[in-house]
Amino acid sequence: MDIAVISFSIVLLSTGLSLHFLPSYSRPDLYFGVTVSPELKEGAAARQLLHHFRVALWCLTLSAIAAGTVFERAHILVAYLAGVYATLAIAHRNAAKHRVDPVTAIDIDLTAPVERLPGGWLAVILPIALLFGVGAWAISNSATALPGAAMATSAVMTTLAMAGVSCLVLTAIAFGILHGSRRISPPGSGAAAERWFRRRILLCLIASEYFLAMLGALSVVHAPSVVMVSMNCAWAAALALCIETLVLAGQGGTHRASTPRETVIGDRSPDHCWKGGLFYVNRHDHALLVEKRMGIGYTLNFGNPWSWLLLASLSAIPVGILLLRPTMPPRVNATTAASPGTEASLRRYIDSLESGQPNYAEMSPSLAAAVKRQLPAIMDTIRDVGTFRSLTYEGVDQNGSDVYDALFEHGRLEWHVAPLAGDGKVIERHFRALAANTEGPHVPLRIAF
């Protein structure tokens, strides 16, 4: 079976499984986003509602998996998500029949400990500082005097910028939870459990920030595969453990064994502000983030204008980076002559690939490391396209690299070669496959060195 179909099925099964247990995570006095008496969940009406929800959910999930083997999976996914939302909305509407008025009395402990970020603000700034440091190192180690370094530099900066933006997003969420969300549980063991829950969420956010920063940094310095895999496995295990403790503890830590039932009734937000039980819209509430009524964690208060500003700015930054990054295919200036030695260097490189022994001696250390890492994929491509036939100079791209069209027996590859370094070594080179022997729009299939 196609790996894409398997992946799609796994994603849907995981989603279905998470949603299957969704009502179990909520606070005791919330059911499908509605304020209810805590005793309702143990009654027949609630069990019937849950049963109908789960039947609908799994019918949707299994149907989507089956449809994904035949139809366009992106469309199926959209339809599935729409179906899931409709199912939740229906359950929310049915649960609303059992709604109770929330308790309006609130007890606040004026001497409660001030909540702080685990490790302080230094803990969240360090990953971003690491990315800056790696960026500065990468730029200083590239041959900045040569125009060809612009390609390597732009790719490096894009990777680091995306990692940095992700870290900033996580920092913003942590800040929002600390200073822009409401504490719900009354003083006592309930408040202690809620503090534990919020602290655990902040730890997850900070850990994710460190992971993203290290991922970005290690990809730029071309760390060995074993290091990348080990780091990924360790982080995944740590995150899974963290999430499991959160899920077992329930929303706000209300399901922890050490937390006795305390009278709350409601999460301090009006029922009518929860659209479909999922989206919170309350213009009169100054909270930026509110606890989700279904699931674990927080959601934006879409009635707060700052939430939209936050959402727009967080969305604009990565979109802007993606739009500004070098896109394929780069524009080629055919009137500029090739840099000395690039054609001969490329011919020698292609010959070396065909012989199975890449000429690493003619590459810079970073390029050689990249080629070694991608060698299996490169050799697969060379084998697929067959015997080398001819090389045609096309021009210079917008990054200053010479562009060559290499014709092979069964295909064409477009090579971009940066001007050689002073010692004649190649510092930057990549290729992409073109549609064989046809004119027309370039179809990037693979980018390698």
Added chain:
Amino acid sequence: MILHIDASSETPVYRQIVDGMRVALVNGELAPGDSLPAVRRLALDLGTHFNTVAQAYRELAREGWLDIGARSGARVIARSVTPSKPKSDTSFRRRIEEIVAQMQAHGITRSRLARELRLIAQTLEEN
């Protein structure tokens, strides 16, 4: 120290904050040097506007209970107590009578009111 606020009460929220905090200040549950929650934090937790909490803090500051700093937030300070004047004694008694009447209007019996007032008086004398 627990502050109890009822959003559905006829008493405005800021008045409930002032009255509740004053009880704690008088009873010594909040001592000089104690920091109060930031305006934003308390307003978020109560689900009320920032100005409501700020108004309550300002009133308590006017009464001499709090020192409000721009960055340091609100802090309890030592308050000097001036002897009450006869006019304030009269208004105080009237206020007690108004509260008693309000409680009776809500259905609390006279005997229960008397019992609660005796308990409060006893607590005051012991402190």
